[in-house]
Each structure stands twice: as structure tokens, then as C-alpha cells.
Amino acid sequence: MTSAPGNLGFYLSGSVLLLIGASKLPALIRRPHDMLLRAACLLLFTGGCNMLLAAPESIVQLNRLSGTANLAAPVVYATTTAFSGASLLLIINWRPAPPRQTRRASRLCVSAYGLVVLAVFLLYGAGSTPVEQVALFDVYYANTPYIREMIVTYLVAQGVAMMVACSLCWRWSREVHGSLRAGLRTLAPAYLIIVCYVAMRLVAVAARWSGHNLDFLVDQVSPRLAAPSAALGAVGFLLPLAGPPVATAARSVRQLWQLAPLWRALQDVSTPGAVRATLPWWRTPPAMLLTGRKTALYDAILALTPHCDPAVRESAHRAALRRGDDASSAEVTADAAMILVARERQAADAEQPPDGTPRSPWHARDLVPLSLALASPVVRDIHRQFAPSEKAAHHA
Incomplete structure (x- = not known):
């Protein structure tokens, strides 16, 4: 025994x-x-x-x-x-x-x-x-x-x-x-x-x-x-x-970290009609935090759509291609630049969306590449070029 x-x-x-x-x-x-x-x-x-x-x-x-x-x-x-x-x-x-x-x-x-x-x-x-x-x-x-x-x-x-x-x-x-x-x-x-x-x-x-x-x-x-x-x-x-x-959980935590730049850029965007629930990170599962974060980002981007300028996107796209980005990366970089400028324009004229040229919605649907693209020099250059001067200086 x-x-x-x-x-x-x-x-x-x-x-x-x-x-x-x-x-x-x-x-x-x-x-x-x-x-x-x-x-x-x-x-x-x-x-x-x-x-x-x-x-x-x-x-x-x-x-x-x-x-x-x-x-x-x-x-x-x-x-x-x-x-x-x-x-x-x-x-x-x-x-x-x-x-x-x-x-x-x-x-x-x-x-x-x-x-x-x-x-x-x-x-x-x-x-x-x-x-x-x-x-x-x-x-x-x-x-x-x-x-x-x-x-x-x-x-x-x-x-x-x-x-x-x-x-x-x-x-x-x-x-x-x-x-x-x-x-x-x-x-x-x-x-x-x-x-x-x-x-x-x-x-x-x-x-x-x-x-x-x-x-x-x-x-x-x-x-x-x-x-x-x-x-x-x-x-x-x-x-x-x-x-x-x-x-x-590890994938969710990694995506939350990757989405942090986009979240910092858009967390103060006005989203009329959208309900943002605050989820305490210490007692909320990472997957639920990620879902809430993505929902809030999509709401913010949707609120910026009337302020999205196709001319900004086209300029950013050409600049990204000249810099050597492939077609897919250039598309994401262009979207990131357009959204960042739209944020400034919404803040500059929150009550009246800009008139005239029809606005182009963003093309990318994956938020992670969009968030990572904010670090591109092209996005920073286009932001300085097209954003309203006072707001650009404020957010620099």
C-alpha cells in the first residue's frame, strides 16, 4: 500500500x-x-x-x-x-x-x-x-x-x-x-x-x-x-x-493597451445621444472593458463624421504613400489624420457642422490599426496643416 x-x-x-x-x-x-x-x-x-x-x-x-x-x-x-x-x-x-x-x-x-x-x-x-x-x-x-x-x-x-x-x-x-x-x-x-x-x-x-x-x-x-x-x-x-x-483576457488587455492612443485622442469628443457608462477596471472583466471602450470609440467617430473632410484624407493618403507606406497602411493613416482634424473642427464649432463639400466617412473598420496610426509623422503633419490654429496649438 x-x-x-x-x-x-x-x-x-x-x-x-x-x-x-x-x-x-x-x-x-x-x-x-x-x-x-x-x-x-x-x-x-x-x-x-x-x-x-x-x-x-x-x-x-x-x-x-x-x-x-x-x-x-x-x-x-x-x-x-x-x-x-x-x-x-x-x-x-x-x-x-x-x-x-x-x-x-x-x-x-x-x-x-x-x-x-x-x-x-x-x-x-x-x-x-x-x-x-x-x-x-x-x-x-x-x-x-x-x-x-x-x-x-x-x-x-x-x-x-x-x-x-x-x-x-x-x-x-x-x-x-x-x-x-x-x-x-x-x-x-x-x-x-x-x-x-x-x-x-x-x-x-x-x-x-x-x-x-x-x-x-x-x-x-x-x-x-x-x-x-x-x-x-x-x-x-x-x-x-x-x-x-x-x-x-490577455488579448483583451493587449487590445486595450493598443487602443489607448485613440482613446486619449477621442475621449472628450461630444457624442450627443450616446450613453457612456463608466466601467471600473478593477472589477470589470477585460473583455467587457474592451467592448465598452470600442463602443465609446465608435460613437465618437460617428459623431465626428459630419466634420470629416475628404480633402484632409486625400492629402494624408498621398503623404503616406510618398513616405513609403503600402496601400493598406496609407488608408489607415489617412483615416487617422482625417479623424484627428475632425475632432479639432468639432471642438471649434460644436454647434454647426461645416457646410459645403460632402463629408467622407472613415474607411477603416479595425480600431487597433487606427489607434497605432496616430503615432505616424504623417498624422502629426496633416494635423498641424489642417486643424484650426487655436485648437491645434491647444492640443499639440
């Missing part, structure tokens, strides 16, 4: 897993045929039970309450086997594949690991384990008939599940990108560490068969692999869930 420095880590980890699993129950009740959700719930509950039951204190208490020296052994081994099968089942249902293939693999996984759980209890019942062993059960009873087979059965089943899960995660990671790829490439070494854990215990058991003693692999070395495998596993499952929202 598993050994560890203390019980707190087992109880805390197990309780967290069970609480998360309980939070998924309403969704499972609504979608009882969702195999991915069922596999996730099974993984959480078997993992939580395994951590609670594998705590050294739990092993001692279970043996004492049952009145049987090592009843905790098959219970812990069965939950470990169930957890291994649930891990493999989750990967099978998580990975994109034809539905028929997924169902067939899922049935095979459930049947195989269900039989292993049954075999663990049957073999334990057929054997004899009179001396209680909390930490060295595997090696102490490595030569006991039926118990020997039970130990090998559960270790091989766990190792096979972890090896297959590791292989599936690594192969699938080559086909995807972003946080899902990062999560899979974190899960793969987590499963590989468990394979090493199993291999060490099998080596120690095999050493007992040949008359040697490598018990330190069971009670000193292999337990040290539990913490890193658990940490990597948690991060691996968390990354695909948390990655997309974090990436979306």
Missing part, C-alpha cells in the same frame, strides 16, 4: 477532489448520457476516495474497524485500479475520435478494469494476510499465494493504464495547439511518473521472489513520486479549462 509522510496531504487532496466531483453532479443529472462528463466525475470520485483511503491513518482505522488485519489492502488497490481505469476512460472520451470507436474503447476499458477490481477482491479472499502491514504490504506478501497475484494484477493494471494514457496524451498533443497542447504535454509526464512508481514497486516485489531485498523502493523512493505526479496531473487538467479564458 501507499506510504507517505503524513495524513493531511491525503485528506486535503481527497476532500478537494470529492468537492469538485460533487459540484459536477447537477450537470451529470441534467446530462446523464454525456460520457465525457461521466468519465470526469468517475475520475474525481475514485481519485478522492483513493486519496482518503490510502492515508496511513485510514489504513490503520479500516483494518481496526473491520477486525481484519489487512482489509485496507484490497480496498485501496481496488480504488487505485478504478482511478487508473477512470483516467484512461477520460482520455478516451476527451480525445476526438469517431463515436463508435470511442464507445467501443470505453466499453473495453470499463469491462477490463471492472474485472481487475473483482479479481483483486477474489484473490484477497483466497489468500491469507495475518500480519498487518501499512507501508510494506506489497513486498511483505510478495511470495504469498493468491496475494502475490493480487499485487501483480493491480500494479500491472495501473501501469498499463498510465502508459496508454501517457501515449495518447503525447500523440494527441501533436495534433492540437495552445492551452490544450500544453495541458496534454503536462499530463504525459504526470502519467509517466506513475509508470515509474509502478515499475519500482514491481522491481521490489520481483526482488523478493529472487531472495533479495529492495524494500526501500516501496517505502522510501516510490512515495516521493506521488507529489510531482499529482501536481503535474492537476495542472495538466486545469490548463485546457483555464487556458482559453486567460488567453481571451
Whole structure:
């Protein structure tokens, strides 16, 4: 059985897993045929039970309450086997594949690991384990008939599940990108560490068969692999869930920073009829802040449309082309110059839009390039040339 420095880590980890699993129950009740959700719930509950039951204190208490020296052994081994099968089942249902293939693999996984759980209890019942062993059960009873087979059965089943899960995660990671790829490439070494854990215990058991003693692999070395495998596993499952929202927030923050020059230029533009809501940045999601910022900028540009002068835009466009800008960049630069001059003209004559020449609306629709174009020397030159002198001096 598993050994560890203390019980707190087992109880805390197990309780967290069970609480998360309980939070998924309403969704499972609504979608009882969702195999991915069922596999996730099974993984959480078997993992939580395994951590609670594998705590050294739990092993001692279970043996004492049952009145049987090592009843905790098959219970812990069965939950470990169930957890291994649930891990493999989750990967099978998580990975994109034809539905028929997924169902067939899922049935095979459930049947195989269900039989292993049954075999663990049957073999334990057929054997004899009179001396209680909390930490060295595997090696102490490595030569006991039926118990020997039970130990090998559960270790091989766990190792096979972890090896297959590791292989599936690594192969699938080559086909995807972003946080899902990062999560899979974190899960793969987590499963590989468990394979090493199993291999060490099998080596120690095999050493007992040949008359040697490598018990330190069971009670000193292999337990040290539990913490890193658990940490990597948690991060691996968390990354695909948390990655997309974090990436979306990062993109929103980057766009807010890129829109800052345009916002500073247009935040005081009069927008009759438009409602500007102040969103406190410290408690508003970045995506919502970005939406509000874009809406306010579009309102400001719409309010400036009657003041937009095609002659200003044409001059800025020619100047940008002479400067070496490509056609697309020149268009954006021209729009930025026209809007900046329109801001000054609106401020100079807020009540009466200019008459005469029909006004040309801006051509660009992406605000970020427009905002970045404000730094162009062409925009500054056209602004000084066409803006009303007093306002130009005021805003310089």
C-alpha cells in the first residue's frame, strides 16, 4: 500500500477532489448520457476516495474497524485500479475520435478494469494476510499465494493504464495547439511518473521472489513520486479549462493597451445621444472593458463624421504613400489624420457642422490599426496643416 509522510496531504487532496466531483453532479443529472462528463466525475470520485483511503491513518482505522488485519489492502488497490481505469476512460472520451470507436474503447476499458477490481477482491479472499502491514504490504506478501497475484494484477493494471494514457496524451498533443497542447504535454509526464512508481514497486516485489531485498523502493523512493505526479496531473487538467479564458483576457488587455492612443485622442469628443457608462477596471472583466471602450470609440467617430473632410484624407493618403507606406497602411493613416482634424473642427464649432463639400466617412473598420496610426509623422503633419490654429496649438 501507499506510504507517505503524513495524513493531511491525503485528506486535503481527497476532500478537494470529492468537492469538485460533487459540484459536477447537477450537470451529470441534467446530462446523464454525456460520457465525457461521466468519465470526469468517475475520475474525481475514485481519485478522492483513493486519496482518503490510502492515508496511513485510514489504513490503520479500516483494518481496526473491520477486525481484519489487512482489509485496507484490497480496498485501496481496488480504488487505485478504478482511478487508473477512470483516467484512461477520460482520455478516451476527451480525445476526438469517431463515436463508435470511442464507445467501443470505453466499453473495453470499463469491462477490463471492472474485472481487475473483482479479481483483486477474489484473490484477497483466497489468500491469507495475518500480519498487518501499512507501508510494506506489497513486498511483505510478495511470495504469498493468491496475494502475490493480487499485487501483480493491480500494479500491472495501473501501469498499463498510465502508459496508454501517457501515449495518447503525447500523440494527441501533436495534433492540437495552445492551452490544450500544453495541458496534454503536462499530463504525459504526470502519467509517466506513475509508470515509474509502478515499475519500482514491481522491481521490489520481483526482488523478493529472487531472495533479495529492495524494500526501500516501496517505502522510501516510490512515495516521493506521488507529489510531482499529482501536481503535474492537476495542472495538466486545469490548463485546457483555464487556458482559453486567460488567453481571451490577455488579448483583451493587449487590445486595450493598443487602443489607448485613440482613446486619449477621442475621449472628450461630444457624442450627443450616446450613453457612456463608466466601467471600473478593477472589477470589470477585460473583455467587457474592451467592448465598452470600442463602443465609446465608435460613437465618437460617428459623431465626428459630419466634420470629416475628404480633402484632409486625400492629402494624408498621398503623404503616406510618398513616405513609403503600402496601400493598406496609407488608408489607415489617412483615416487617422482625417479623424484627428475632425475632432479639432468639432471642438471649434460644436454647434454647426461645416457646410459645403460632402463629408467622407472613415474607411477603416479595425480600431487597433487606427489607434497605432496616430503615432505616424504623417498624422502629426496633416494635423498641424489642417486643424484650426487655436485648437491645434491647444492640443499639440
